[in-house]
Amino acid sequence: MPEGHTLHRLARLHHRRYAGTEVRVRSPQGRFAADASLVDGSVLERVEAHGKHLLHSFGPDRVVHVHLGLYGKFTEAPVPMEEPRGKVRMRLVGSTYGTDLRGPIACQLLTGAEVAALRSRLGPDPLREDADPERAWERLARSRTSIAALLMDQKVLAGVGNVYRAEVLFRHGIPPHTPGRELGRERWQLVWSDLVELMAGGVRSGRIDTVRPEHEPEVMGRAPRQDRHGGEVYVYRRAGQPCLVCATPVLTADLSGRNLYWCPSCQQ
């Protein structure tokens, strides 16, 4: 589930639910227990996301850092909550709601300096006001690596995952193997502003929808369909199926361990 929009959506939700109040923080599973005891009963000051990283601040030197990885999930329930079921890494309970975290790749307490180090490893995040797309362009402009690989590199750009990568390249007709430095600055600016818009939509809806109005099922005279993750997309996980625009079969390939999808005809 987690590309950047998911984390920003969670940040927004957790801020609304829990910020400004004292919260109980515990680790029923135990793996986060020592850190949890250091913030348990404290006032949660704010929650924010940077790329796919979620930060719950209890003070400048007490920041809970969560990265969901591929499997991590938050669930929530009104208080009083039932006994935790399964492996709950962190349970955070406020006055009206509580939330359980399972299966994250990271859940740890960080100091201010550690948070700064984390941020310095991340490229600009299309979902953050403070993002500077020029920083990403500087990396792209001197790289022979494919744009498909660069879009997924969190040091270049923070928050884009496998779905947004495939979809934004399709929407701009960019062949995925194009070297970063051959993209051109103007094209990059268009891609960036499209990501800003697409991902903001993802934060609002909680799903990834990338199909333009003119290609929607009703307009194209085909049956409505949704990707497994709940949204409507052009090429992601549609290998072998006809392109929604030109009917050419969608291709797939392994690119450094991740599945890449594209239309060889629309993206030339």
Next chain:
DNA sequence: GCCTTATGTTCAC
């Protein structure tokens, strides 16, 4: 029920 797969990252070689 078992097997595969997955919107991710890190570490060892």
Next chain:
DNA sequence: TGAACCTAAGGCT
């Protein structure tokens, strides 16, 4: 480049 990690859902039998 490949394995490891953590969990759940879908497809298969």
